[in-house]
Amino acid sequence: MxxxxxxxxxxxxxxxxxxxxxxxxxxxxxxxxxxxNLNDFLAMTNTKLPFLTENRLKYELINFEIMEIEEKVKLLYQAITNKKILKNIENIYNEVEKLFKNNDIKIPKKQIYNIDLLLKQLELKRKKHYHQKEILEMQLRNTFFINKKDNIILDTKDYKENIHNFDKNKFLKEEYLYNLPEAKVQLYKLKENNAEKVANFYRNILPRISPYIIINNFSNIETGVMVNYSLNSFITMSIKGSLFYDFNKYKNLNSNISFNITLNSSEKYQDFNISYLYNEEQIINNVRLNITNIVYTIEQLEMELNIAKEYLNLLENDKNYDNSPIEYLKYVLDKISYIEYYYSLLNEYNYNIFRLEIREKFK
Known part of the structure; x- marks a missing residue:
């Protein structure tokens, strides 16, 4: 507008x-x-172009808001995931520390070096996640504008500890796809482009029609219509019809018609066509592909989470390290690696589910 x-x-x-x-x-x-400007008036009223543009901008704003929320939640989930990994590592670290403080454990001299090396690896794992905790908390403060003195609460009801059973098929239904903000933006762009072509017919293909009125010193009035048409880039024809009324004269009403040909250097408008815009079917297929990729990612993560959880359960019940300190430390480090792997999968799982759920809320 x-x-x-x-x-x-x-x-x-x-x-x-x-x-x-x-x-x-x-x-x-x-x-x-x-x-x-009669041409612009007809172009806008007959195509509802301002309405289409307003709706496209509305859904573009919603899309931008969704992307902004996704970025914030991604950071939040990373912080929650790191917190859960760190909690597990702290529990294991305390157990190891308590065990090795026990003087009853006898370590063969030839194993001292290897045990020290494994203990350092455990300490590095702990330090790594502490360092990540500090970085993520700083990023959260900058993102959510939290004061440093305030505690950052990282628990959220949206973060799922286990696999969440939900109907994935509903996210691929035609009605759902058409109502998604990213689909709405593209569909309104398509309608806007088609309306713009019609509007440009009124603006540039039809002769330009301009009714006008001129009031001079409140003593006379001129009203009329100016019609312009560009034959090519150099020649413009114009016809002007007018009525002139003078309050100060006895014979106060006059009419006039004039015809002009103007030479100019302006370029005649050529109707544009945005060829890269998809048609409606292509738009929905692209959106379906994006949603299908998210659903497929969730299904893959579910499978990997189940495998990782089973392996963690096996490790939890595995006591075959023969009370050997070095074997025990290897077992502990192996367990921590799988805890990191499991929660990294859980983080991606939660994030991708959130991406579907946030679209559900905004559609």
Whole structure:
């Protein structure tokens, strides 16, 4: 939609550009003129182009909001995941520390070096996640504008500890896909493009029709219609029909028709066609592909989570390290690696489920 703009020319007058209307007033000479752009008026009212643009922008804003929320939640889930890994590592670390403080454990001299090396690996794992905790908390403070003195609460009801059973098929239904914000943006772009072609027919293919009225010093009025048509890039034809009324004369009504041919250097408009825009079927197929990829990713993660959880259960019940300190430490490090792997999968799983759920809320 055309903006309302005002220009004040000192010593000349005021010009206002309104939707479909140009208004000019010379305060010194008391001349006021109003021009109506009939072509623009027909272009807008017959195509509802402003309505289509408004809706496209609305859904683009929703899309932007979704992406912003996704980025924030991704960071939040990373922090929650790291917190859960760190909690598990702390429990294991305390058990190991308690065990090796027990003087009853006798370590063969030839194993001391290897055990020290494994203990350092355990300590590095612990330090790594502590360091990640500090970085993620700093990023969270910057993202959510939390004061440093305030505690950051990382628990959220949306973070799922286990596989969440939900109907994946509903996210691929035609009705659901059509209502998604990313589909709405593309569909409105398509409608907007088609409406723009019709609007440009009124603006540039049809002759330009401009009804006008001029009031001079409140003593005479001129009203009429100006019709312009560009034959090519250099020649413009114009016809002007007008009625003139003078309040100060006895015979005060006059009419006039004039015809002009103007040479100019303006380029004649060529109707544009955005060929890269998809049709409706292609738009929905692309959106379906994006959602299918998310659903497929969730299914893959579910399978990997089940395998990782089974292996963790096996490790939890595995006591075959023969009370050997070095074998026990190897077992502990192996367990921590799978805890990291399991929660990294859980993090991706939660994030991808959230991506579907957030679209459900905004559609």
């Amino acid at each position: 055309e903006e309302i703009r005002a220009y004040n020319y000192s010593g000349k007058g005021i010009t206002l550009y309104l939707p479909y209307i140009n208004f000019y007033s010379d305060l010194n000479n008391r001349i006021t003129s109003i021009n109506f």
